[in-house]
Amino acid sequence: MSTVRPFTSADRDACLVLFDSNVPGFFVPQERAEFEEWLGQPFDSGEYGEYFVLEDGGRVVACGGVWLDPQHPERPAGFSWGMVARDAHRRGYGSALLHFRLGRLRELGAREVHLDTSQHTAPFYARFGFREVRRVPDSYGPGLDRVDLVAELGG
Ligand SMILES: CC(C)(COP(=O)(O)OP(=O)(O)OC[C@H]1O[C@@H](n2cnc3c(N)ncnc32)[C@H](O)[C@@H]1OP(=O)(O)O)[C@@H](O)C(=O)NCCC(=O)NCCS
Numbered sequence: 517m518s519t520v521r522p523f524t525s526a527d528r529d530a531c532l533v534l535f536d537s538n539v540p541g542f543f544v545p546q547e548r549a550e551f552e553e554w555l556g557q558p559f560d561s562g563e564y565g566e567y568f569v570l571e572d573g574g575r576v577v578a579c580g581g582v583w584l585d586p587q588h589p590e591r592p593a594g595f596s597w598g599m600v601a602r603d604a605h606r607r608g609y610g611s612a613l614l615h616f617r618l619g620r621l622r623e624l625g626a627r628e629v630h631l632d633t634s635q636h637t638a639p640f641y642a643r644f645g646f647r648e649v650r651r652v653p654d655s656y657g658p659g660l661d662r663v664d665l666v667a668e669l670g671g
Contacts, residue, residue, distance in 0.1 A: 520616045523567040528555050530576035537602035544657030570613050577601045578609045582617050593626035629667045638663040
C-alpha cells in the first residue's frame with residue numbers, strides 16, 4: 517500500500533535517484549544541481565513550501581511539493597518538483613500524489629494552483645483540468661520546453 521508523508525533529509529538521496537531516473541527525457545542534467553540544492557531547504561508551510569514523498573512497500577517511488585506565495589497574487593500557490601520513478605510511471609502514483617497535493621493546497625486556503633513543466637508532462641496535468649498559460653521553447657534545455665499551467669481549486 518502506498519502512503520504520502522513529509523520529506524525528511526534522509527530522503528534526499530532517494531529523491532535524487534528519482535530525478536536521475538527521469539534523465540534524459542523529462543529533466544535535463546543541468547537541473548540536477550538546482551534540485552539538489554533545493555532539497556536542502558527547511559521545508560515548512562512558510563517561504564519554502566512543503567515537500568512530500570510517496571512510499572510503496574518501503575520504497576520512495578515519487579516526490580513532489582506545494583508552495584504558497586501570497587505576496588504575488590498573480591502566482592499565489594502551486595506545485596514544485598513533482599516526479600515518479602521512471603520504472604513506475606503509469607501505475608497511478610503520479611495521480612495519487614497530485615490528489616494529495618491538491619488537498620493540501622485546499623487545506624492551506626489556496627484558490628488556484630500554478631506549475632511549470634515540460635511539453636511531455638503538460639498533457640498529464642491537462643487531464644486534471646490544468647490549462648496552459650505560457651510556453652517557452654527550449655527553456656529548460658535543448659528540446660525541453662517550459663509549459664506554465666494553472667488550475668482553479670474548487671471548494
Ligand atoms: C508526469 C508524471 C508525474 C505522471 O505520473 P504517473 O504515475 O506516470 O501517472 P499516472 O499513472 O497516475 O497516470 C494517470 C493517467 O495519466 C496518464 N498519463 C501519465 N503520464 C502522462 C503524460 N506524460 N501525458 C499524458 N498522459 C499521461 C496515464 O496514462 C493515466 O491515464 P489513465 O487514467 O487513462 O490510465 C510522471 O510521468 C513523471 O514523473 N514524469 C517525469 C517528471 C516530470 O516531468 N515532472 C514534471 C513536473 S516538475
